[in-house]
Amino acid sequence: MKPLSFPSLLCLLLLGGSCNDVPDNLVWQRAGEPECIDEDGDGFGAGCAIGEDCDDGSDLFHDDCELCETEHLTGCRCDPETDDDEPFYTGPDDTEGVGECRAGRRGCVDGRWAVTLQDRTPNAGEICGNGLDDNCDGEFDENRFECENCDPSCHTGSGGDGIWNDDPLSQEGLEETEDGGLTLHEERSTFSHAWIANDGEATVSKIETATGDEVARYYTGIAEIGEANRPSRTAVDRNGDVYVANRAFGFQGSVTKIAGTREACVDRNLDGDIDTSSDPVPLAYGEDECVLWTVPLSGVDAIPRAVAVDEGDEEAPAGYPWVGTFNDREGEGSTDSGRAFKLDPESGAALESRALPIQPYGAIVDSSNRLWFTAWGENALVSVDTVTAEVGPAIAKDEPFGCDQTYGIAVDANGRIWTGGWTCECAYRYDPADQTWTTIDLRGRGTTRGVGPDALGNMWITHYTAPGGLSRVPIDVEGAVVGIEATELVPMQGDADGTVGVGADFEGNLWIVNRDSSTTTRLNLDSMEQSAFATGLTPYTYSDFTGFQLITNLTPEGFYRQDFEGCEPFADEEFPNATDWGNFVWEADAPEGTLLQFFARTADTAAGLDAAEDVLLAEVPGDAPPVDVGAAFEDAGVTPAQFLRITVRFFSEDGLSRPVLYSISLTWECMEDIG
Template identity: 35%
Template sequence: MTDWRIGVGLVLSLALGGCPDSNGSSGNCQADRCATECRAAGYTGGACAGDTCRCSGAADAGGDADADDSATARDDSGADEGGGGHYCAEASYIWIANTAEGTLSKLCTLDGIEVGRYATSPLGAGGDPSRTSVNLHGEMVVTNRDTEGGPSSVTKFAAEPEFCVDRDGDTRIRTSRGGDDVLPWGEDECMLWNTPLHDGASGIGARATAWDGREDPATGRGGTVWIGAGTTKQVFQLDGDTGDILWEGTASIGGYGGVMDGRGNFWMVAMVCTTSGMMANCPLVRINTETKEQTPFTVPCGYGITADAQGRIWTSGSTGFGSCVNRLDPATGENVTYRHAGTATAPVFFRGIAVDNRGSVWVANTSGDVLRINEADVTLVHIVEDIAPDAVVGVAIDFQYNVWAVSQGGNAAVKIDPTTYSVERFPVGRGPYTYSDMTGYQLRTVII
């Protein structure tokens, strides 16, 4: 556990031209210049976070290299931190629910280090956390399914100490610093709220989870969270700031996965599809978040769901013994499908799916592979094989365009280089089980 002092440090924000991205093109922050000018200002180093240069380490006397300073939290050594005594650039986190132990792992995507682990509900492992969703400010929610021991619930966490809440008034933020440092429920001050989802029974099987992207990217204020329940077909809209339930309704299907498109619609894929041989029939529903009007669609496979920048909806899932990846154009109703055969003795089961909006779609295969699909024509590009033991359940894209896979069978997060297909594995908690927008990249590329 780390006690973070509040408001006693500075972050340097430098407008430096020409930061190369992973393809070598120029942005607004130059990595070498950022590090050099941070050191010249008395810090130990610096790194580009998007278009912003963020300095790290103890600052000496206040020079700022043409910087605008803003308050942040520091530990006793004076380092600007994103968690656990480890600097990680803003927005460079992935949040993975550890279902088997009722916790949430927060990893820095730059180096794979787990910088925090948090209890997600008062029910311990019984909370059964799964889907995570990250907003435009980097704050996130995790949905606790809990279909047996109590109500499903949603819990919000802040990504950075300066946005946590000093509930005991001691001017310090008490929060986790890594995988072996889980505070008791309610004691971590980066947990902002927890909202039980009522239905008059023990649990509703809440699953589909997505922010609407209407929050202020600079402050995190505003925005709402949409939740779909698999067993009762309930849909909830929660206030992103308070967790209050703003609206509750019933959908035509029980939501299993959920995604927000760029037009303000919340999409859910059904919890149950009908299959026959190599064919499947999977219902989707589009909910207009303003009018609450529902529009049904049908696709040939469903389990994972995501959206691209053109407003098309992508799904992945089983078609009996085989699996498929499907692109739905809501404007025309057209489905374009990639099918992957399987057999009764060697079935194929596609699960989570993510669009990188750089030309590729990435799909998790339970057997331990990740597939790369061409976004333009929905054809297979490459299979990254044997990245982990069985039960690869989810994929996500980070802000450096790397692909992350969640290995339930290996209790690991797996980082894949999209150019070389090299693989790095990082430990998380027991039974990781997330296949949603766990970095916030999908929402940001659709909304902005």
């Protein structure tokens, strides 16, 4: 027969009858004594007056459990003469001694093991605001509410760590880094060659910029007229392929496309290999499988000269080639004005054809994807919208020295157009933003032909002299006329006569085309050391023959946007805003030559954000987080509202370095309606 439990015995004694409704387990408390928790109903348990229970899951044991022989469980028998106090800890091993967690002590009390000092184990969560590490994880008051503080009215939103807004309209011109950041799109893997047209032999030399080796030479133009093709300007697209304008004075002019990589060549004879030049010896016309196509352009003696590549679109992501013919030979008429052609990069077919008010000599595309032509023997520029093909008016330059010529063309990092001046012995800068001209006085150094920027904030102008020369001009020189003392002359060394063209590579060098000595010179901009390399006969290129301007002009900036929704507005029509916009924080890296700008705008609706006014929050380098967004709105006279948009603008001022944004975070609080 099962022995009576303590509660049952107590019931019988007190009530003198049946106790079927009394549970075996009992939680009870005598007045003035601690609560007794007895799970198995044997009268022994935590806080019970008659003693602890070594096994509160069984009413058969309370001081003689099986484990009492080896473990000092609470309630087990002990000998106060021989059994000393000892520590114990019931929490996870890695939390003892961390934060508020500590061991307790167990001692022999009245012949039974009992807790003399209770241990402290982790709470289910932090007690926010007490400054203590209650959950014993090494931190205190963490992650209690959204803003990682003890304010339940505070909210936060963020982006970064590889989790960015994936709406296609939320970013442009950016790519993700390996560590989850955002940076400007990079497109330079194939741009390691200078493409120099050799006027005297109708070829193009492919020069490896790292070594100076001529790794290929190609015949260009129409085979039947041979050397009369007279190639000159070249332009590189985003795939590294090159377009060559063949002037062919008195003959049929043309444009040739050459593959920049072996993978882009075409095995036309299906022999399983690519037949192509691999040294300064060209293959015969029609045999080189890296010469993709040649198309005649306009009529006889149209003289294709100017060539440039725009930023392209989804159908032509490597860009569309544009070519300017010096003479307009379209239709029945024949004029001495020029014409612009937009070509299909796959076939060379003309997609657009527009008459120009000048005879184009050089071409370049700026950072807004607008095409610019310069003229020879005229003092004007003309621009063309590359999307609509709309032609702008001729823009006459200033003539402080009575000379009206322009020549080669380039664009600087600030979107200003530069030209050579030929016999004017000057260079010219035009700013489309304010429609002003600046004349760079280089008189006495020789005629000026090609112009080209470096990555260090300079424009370089070639002098057609023997030996040749270069003038360096900081792109931000001020004034309508800049004296020669603000510039620097770099004489060419060695075999470098008749300098005509200049272009930067992506390794910190300039490449100079020396027409009269049939060489190209590499100028290291760090050491200023010069090295000359052979080309074909009479090289004659002064365009974007390395692709440097295409990349630095068309990928100078990008943006990222993220929208946030604050708190439900109040019913008060006069003061409906319930959102107190708080701190904006970012993590970023903006090396020299780069810039990050952070803007905020606010509106009553999500749709209204598009038309809202941007407020500048910070610029990096320069500013440090956090920034109080609410205060920024107040300073700008902008009334905060429920919706907010953060816009981050990325700039590469030198065209080479790139900023990286790793994360952004914004906090806000919901205000209490006290009205």
